[in-house]
């Protein structure tokens with residue numbers, strides 16, 4: 130498969146593995162309520178996604194991101210040229226001196242690649258990614274997503290009409306749409322059902338209103354559908370006599386969709402409509418009760434159905450009457466609600482790692498309220514001026530507006546789990562460290578309910594233990610043997626020192642791993 134190359138690629142393709150694990154610190158004063166399982170994280174999403182990994186790897190059902198499009202605009206509240214001080218510093222560190230020669234497109238690709246890799250790892254096996262983008266980077270984004278998600282998992286490229294009025298001063302064409310690229314973690318093949326399955330879109334009142342019942346049919350509301358089709362077959366080209374005696378032939382070049390014999394059955398079953406006077410061109414009745422419980426999504430999303438940029442700005446203004454321009458580039462609520470409706474069900478987690486004004490969290494709240502369901506959200510925003518005052522503030526205001534039962538935890542990225550010398554951060558508690566150890570060993574998330582003093586969980590036929598009471602207190606001593614489970618399973622025990630002889634370890638099927646040197650990296 131062809132693969133895209135750019136300056137700096139080598140330095141970033143496996144960079145996700147080098148990102149240090151940081152701890153998350155809850156900021157109580159910026160949070161709303163307790164134990165909601167909704168999160169807003171302030172920080173660079175590269176570090177934030179890594180920090181989420183021990184808790185959420187393989188658990189996110191839907192990721193929607195709206196990254197900077199790389200338009201070159203540097204005057205917005207965030208930088209749309211991959212040139213913010215934080216990202217510049219990061220590029221310098223990761224890509225090195227070469228980073229000074231990068232074009233704006235190289236920089237964007239360097240920024241996106243490791244973040245998309247982490248996002249993929251966070252998705253559940255039946256999860257899906259939606260990415261908003263425009264022509265500045267659409268082609269590059271598609272190439273790297275083909276690389277990371279594998280081309281076969283590309284689902285669609287949706288066109289979203291973002292504007293109503295054309296720009297008459299446009300040099301070539303007036304740009305009226307954005308793209309939304311859709312990739313499943315796994316697309317289902319054949320009858321296999323482990324991958325993503327899309328939901329239908331709920332019918333709107335307006336769509337249902339097209340169903341009427343002019344002949345008072347006892348089967349309920351119906352709408353007429355063309356009886357003729359384009360694919361011509363001589364056998365299906367025959368005259369039909371209406372109840373009033375008029376002879377009707379299919380339109381030029383077309384034929385009827387059914388045979389003469391079957392049409393007779395349909396007429397007997399009162400499924401053919403000849404108009405109120407019985408002399409019209411025949412059509413087929415489609416009963417509302419017989420159509421699917423929703424509509425198959427199409428790839429063209431018009432502003433009338435999902436809103437446009439103007440609607441999005443108005444929605445934000447309505448919530449922030451006290452702030453003049455809270456955020457320049459929000460997305461409309463109806464757009465994100467449609468994505469969430471297609472991609473998720475009650476109880477699923479939705480992640481947005483370029484949160485901006487927090488539309489995704491607002492859309493989750495709105496949809497939950499509308500359907501009486503309980504999806505969860507995780508939002509990440511890097512900019513200091515945005516995360517608390519706009520992202521979190523919008524969600525707070527939405528919670529109030531909808532009288533929503535849940536809140537969210539606002540978190541800052543804390544210190545790395547290990548310092549530069551590889552020593553574990555002193556503020557890290559047993560549960561946090563256990564979560565990390567269990568994840569790096571098993572690539573799955575710990576079940577906190579299973580933690581039993583030093584036992585932190587099992588996976589396959591291996592049990593994991595952690596001795597971690599504080600600096601210089603973490604010895605694996607003979608007395609610990611009484612605490613391990615009496616099973617045949619191999620036991621991996623993490624501690625600072627091992628004071629048990631090799632023979633005894635073998636006898637009890639124990640593998641000692643020294644903190645921090647033998648703690649795996651992910």
Ligand SMILES: C[S@@+](CC[C@H](N)C(=O)[O-])C[C@H]1O[C@@H](n2cnc3c(N)ncnc32)[C@H](O)[C@@H]1O
Nearest residue numbers: 173174195207459460483485486487488510511
């Ligand atoms: C296009 S805006 C998203 C708008 C959002 N969809 C909405 O409806 O408001 C992109 C956002 O991503 C943020 N961002 C850019 N790079 C980031 C990073 N590395 N980590 C976290 N957030 C980042 C920017 O600060 C900006 O707020």
